Amino acid sequence: MCGIVGAVSRNNVVPFLLEGLSRLEYRGYDSAGIVVANGRLHRLRTTERVAELEKQVFQQNTSGLSGIAHTRWATHGAPSERNAHPHLSGEARKIAVVHNGIIENHDSLRQRLQQxxxxxxxxxxxxxxAHLISHYLHANGNLLQAVTDAIKELKGAYAIAVIEEQYPERLVLARNGAPLLLGLSDDGFFAASDASALIQITNRIIYLEEGDVAELYRDRYQIMNDPDGNGMQQVTRTIRELDLARDAVELGSYSHFMQKEIFEQPVAIANTLEMVLGAQSISPLLFGSQAVDxxxxTRGILILACGTSFHAGLVAKYWLESIAKLPCQVEIASEYRYREPIADPYTLVIGISQSGETADTLAALNYAKSLGHTHSLAVCNVPESALIRQADLRFLTRAGPEIGVASTKAFTxxxxxxxLMTAVFAKLRGKLPIALEQKLIAELRHLPVAIQHALKTEEQIQQWAGDFSQKxxxxxxxRGVHYPIAxxxxxxxxxxxxxxxxxxxAGELKHGPLALVDSEMPVVVIAPNDALLEKLKSNLHEVxxxxxxxxxxxxxDSRIxxxxxxxxxxxxxxxxxxxxxxxxxxLQLLAYHVALQKGTDVDKPRNLAKSVTVE
Known part of the structure; x- marks a missing residue:
């Protein structure tokens, strides 16, 4: 959702901050802002796009050696300039704060601070x-200590970046429940909520962990945590080499990221299945060293997910129960976490998320563990995401950066x-004869080519789009496994x-939806040549x-x-x-071309965010 970038450097940080915001636009936002320290805290905010903020920066010749910036997706307070980040506090010791997440006890803190x-x-x-940090800064005089004291009182999720007018060479960060990364370079130190914002400056990355507080200077940094409740102490985090090309988050020859990502699916599938396509058999070890045991x-599966990932889970339910003969339950994560379900320690919990930072999915996974579920598996597109770290087993989809808000290649x-997981379970349960295993591997090898053929339907779909755009x-x-695809x-x-x-x-038509059908209601039907085709034809006659x-x-060969x-x-x-x-x-192509016909913002649809890191 919201995006953070920050920097302390030997050079002007404004170009980095603006490009970082641009690279975070895909996450969804309704306002943007920037603060740089150049003798004072100079703040600019807008409810327009980042390009408008860039115009303001250019007009006012804004520059500085440290700063923070933000794209906001409104949760508390309407989209407006007064609600846009960064927020300021203090007089003698003025600070600026940007924040991703939700503070659940903000009302009680607000009342106390007003008093x-x-x-x-x-x-x-x-x-x-901002005011809480300012309160503690006035009390103890040290920004790092003030942030550390303030976060002890915060309930909820947050990633925070703070700079101080009086000491502009320092940037303080804190993370709990929302992603935050550090970027290390010879010119200074940088921060962002997404790796895509950092690749312009460095590929050396540190993923901050839960409870981390970091202090950045131009020539050094430190990370603190309180792992055992005995007070903050310095900790070491692994420096990782980011394997992400700049052109992976750029449009290239395409008009929109969604279009690019639809056509990247053959490569994304091939990359995801790389370890399988050259193999002669399917191994549980693909999912981690503990997967065999x-x-x-495992006697059953519980899948937790939201949105598009939930639909993927519904397809998996059909596969797991029909091929592996393994019971499967699929739950919307935001609903599951507020129910009182019965836990089974022999049920494997699977969390599915493109970003690995989906707040409801993470909370649902933790809730499942608290109920007594013993083991978990993450299916995710982002290494080092919170979901990957919380699960016992994992499989990275390797789709590459997905910028468009409407998920495409992440889903496939x-x-x-x-x-693949279904095949592993089927093999372990004696439901996958060798001949069938070999056939399935061959089908998976052919899948990228088959997707290339499916993409050739685009020209015909463009003709349909004109009809749909008027509706x-x-x-x-x-029907069956294709119902979740619908x-x-x-x-x-x-x-x-x-x-x-x-x-x-489709079988539910006569139980209510048929009342909606008339000449102004286009009906899209998925009609594969499978066991349910003849029944589906009857539904078509009804329409x-x-x-x-x-x-x-x-x-x-569907004979329609x-x-x-x-x-x-x-x-x-x-x-x-x-x-x-x-x-x-x-179906992806249809949505894309209808949106083109209607002139909507394909990559950044209104009111939506790419990574939903709040409830």
């Missing part, structure tokens, strides 16, 4: 942090991993085109009988004919168990 004489100029929970003890790589509503239908298609359309779209299991217009994604009101796009081939992956591709 102490602090004036609040915004509606945000972040201003509470943990998988052998998740599906590839979940099918207010759409219905998506699927859900994902509906989500993509509403996310970026703002057309209301709903997905139903046509009510005047509905059908837009059918069929396999080449085009006619008045029935439009068909055929995929080149039916890939059996991998069909859900392939049928995802044209």
């Amino acid at each position: 102490s004489g602090f004036e609040f100029l915004s509606d945000t929970d972040t201003e509470v942090i 943990i998988f052998a003890k 790589t998740q599906l590839a991993v979940l099918l 207010q509503h759409a219905l998506f239908l699927g 859900m994902e298609g509906a989500l993509k359309l509403k996310e970026i085109s703002y057309i209301h779209a709903e997905a139903y299991a 046509r009988a009510r005047g509905g217009r059908l837009y059918v994604f069929a396999d080449a 004919e085009e006619s008045e009101g029935v439009h068909i796009i055929r995929l080149a081939e039916h890939r059996g168990v991998l069909s859900p992956v392939l049928h995802t591709i044209p």
Whole structure:
């Protein structure tokens, strides 16, 4: 969601801060701001895009050797300049603060600080942090100690960056529940909430851990933590070489990141399955050194996820139960964490998240552990993310940076991993004969090529997009394992085109949704040539009988004919168990081209954020 960048350097930090904000725009935001220290704290804020902030910086010739900047996604207080970060506090010792996350006890802290004489100029929970640090700075005179004292009183999630007017050569950071990274270079030290903001300056990265407080100077840094509750002490964190090319987070020849990422899917799948594609068999060790023992003890699966990742989990449920004969429960993470479910120590908990920082998924995983679930597995696209660190087992999807808010390649790589995991469980449970294992490996090897064929439907989909762009509503239908794919298609359309779209299991039409069908309600149907095809055809007749217009994604041999009101796009081939992956591709293209027709902001849809790091 919100994005932080910060720097103390021997050079002017403003270009770094602005480019860092630009690289964090994909996370979603409604305001942006910057503070630099150049004899005083010079602050600029806007409710426009980062480009507008850059114009202000240029007009005012802003520069400095230290500074912090922020893109805000509103939680407390409406999007406005007064609520935009950074927030200031203090007079004799003025400080500036930026913050990602949510402070749950901000109301009580606000009341106490107001009684102490602090004036609040915004509606945000972040201003509470600024005044609280200012309070402790006045008491003890040291910014590092003031931040350390202040965070002891904060309840909730936060990543914080603080600079002080009087001592501009220092930047203090704190992390709890929201990601924050350090960048190390010969010119100074840098911070960001996402590695993509740091690759412009360095590839030497430190991932701050829970409870870390860091103090950065131009020529040195230290990291403190209180791991055993006996007081802050200096700790050492591993310096990692960031393997992320600059062009991976740049558009290149594409018009939008979503378009780029849709067409990157063959490569993303191949990279994700690299260790499998050249192998002769499938091993549990792909999921970690403990996987053999943990998988052998597993009697059931619990998947926790949100949004698109939740849809991937629903597909996995079909696979796990039909192929591996393993019971599987899929839960929306934000709902699971507030239920009182029954835990089974022999049920493996799987958290799925593109970013690995999704607050509800992390909280749900911790809740599952507290209930008595013994082991966990993370399926994630970001190394060193909180989800990866919290799980016993892990599989990185290796999709590369996904900038567009509407997830595409992260989803299909998740599906590839979940099918691989299904095969591992099936093999361990004696449900995967050698011949079937070899066939599945061959299918996975062919998957990048099959996706390339699916991408060739784009020209036909562009023709459909004109019809859809004039509509207010759409219905998506699927059966069996393709029902979650219909859900994902509906989500993509509403996310970026703002057309209301709903997905139903096709057999449910007559139980209510059929009342919505008329000539103004386009009905998108996923029609693979599988065991449910004939039943699906009956559902299509139900739609046509009510005047509905059908837009059918069929396999080449699905034996559905085009006619008045029935439009068909055929995929080149039916890939059996991998069909859900392939049928995802044209649905992504449909959403993309409809959004283009409507002129919406494809990569940064309104009100949405890429990495949802708050509840």
